[in-house]
Amino acid sequence: MSLLKFWQKQAKKTAGAASPFKKNRLKTKLQILTILVIFGGGWYSYEVYIARPAMAFEGIPKHQDWKMELTTRVIRNEAFMVGYSEIFGNPLWVKYQVLPKPDNIQRLPRPDRFVHDWRSLRCWLHFPCVNHDDYTGTGYDRGHMAPNHVIATRYGQNAQHQTFLMTNITPQRPNLNRRAWQRLEEIAANHFSDNLGAFWVVTGPIFDEKPQFLPGYKMIAIPKAFYKIFIREAEDPNEPPKVLAFIMPQNLNGNEDLSDFLVSVRDIEQQTGLDFFHKLDDAVEAYVETLIDPQSWQFNQRIANQRARY
Known part of the structure; x- marks a missing residue:
């Protein structure tokens, strides 16, 4: 061989x-x-x-523009859900439920810093990842959409810490963030919660067609205004849900009568391109989204003119 x-x-x-x-x-x-x-x-x-x-009363908000829908990442946290725009570096909508105030309410310490959210595609790419320091020295506050206080007192410390993720944060002018916006959040946490029981909130920014951006290369868009929608089931199951909605521009002094900013949900949909409560029956949706009904929320002049804490 x-x-x-x-x-x-x-x-x-x-x-x-x-x-x-x-x-x-x-x-x-x-x-x-x-x-x-x-x-x-x-x-x-x-x-x-x-x-x-x-976690999405009557449906997750949907974009009418397919490009915005494609580039918006749905991120679910323990107590709130976010529709985060990878293009704008902002949450376009945040949805959460305000539960009744607990009897022994705990005041949890506020975290010192905000943190990046690894679930954002920006952070997968690393260099455009939005973090705490991107807002420093810009003249804009790091504005919570899911609020620290309500989430902390209703859902606990871990859920509170998640409100300090940058996917929950958007640029807000100090007078808006610390005064007018804070006043509306306090009304929700106390007045609405004490008198009306549990309800849902959908909130987020509104942008110009060609928005400006914070300084730097991260391309973090600056909103021109913000919306907040409150919605809850009616006591009579045969009645439609009760809705109250606001749009607040950035350039407020903070002490304005909040009733001046009442709008319909349809107004917000037209300015954001979002469809909020598409799971409702079409006729019911059309009714509640065109209604402005402060009486159903006991939202009167005294409440609308409460002073800010700051």
Whole structure:
């Protein structure tokens, strides 16, 4: 037998001996892949069909513009959900439920810094990731959309810390953030909560067609105004939900009569391109989204003119 034939024969024997091992390794890889597919599919189904709908009264807000819908990432936290724009570096909508005030309310310490949210695609790319220092020295506050106080007192410390994720933050002028906006949040946390029970809030920024941006290369868009929608079930199940909505521009002194900023949900939809309560019956949706009804929320002149704490 020639040397060449000998080595060819030995190679065939080796290949034959190794094939069961290769088959087992391939089988193991397929099993792992199958487990990952099943786990991923189960997680996706739970997230989309169970977890998110439970935190989105009458539907997750939808964009009428497919490009905005495509670039908005839905991020679910423990106590609130965010529609985060990877293009604008802002939450376009935030949705949460205000529960009745607990009897023994706890005042949790406020975190010192805001933190980036690794779930943002910007942070996957690293360099455009929005963080605490991007707002420093810009003249704009880091404006919470899901508020620190309400989330902390209703849902606890971990949920509170999530309100300091930058996916919940948008540029707000100090007079708006610390005064007018704070006044509206305090009305929700106290007056509405004490008198009306649980209700839902949808809130977020409104942008010009071509918005300005904070200084730097991160392309963090500056809103021209902000909206806040309150909605709750009526006491009579045969009646439509009760809705109250506001739009507040950035350039406020902070002590204005808040009733001056009452609008309909339809006004907000026209300015944001969002469809908020699309799960409602069409006729009911059309009715509640065109209504301005402060009486159903006991929102009177005294409440509308409460002073800011700051």
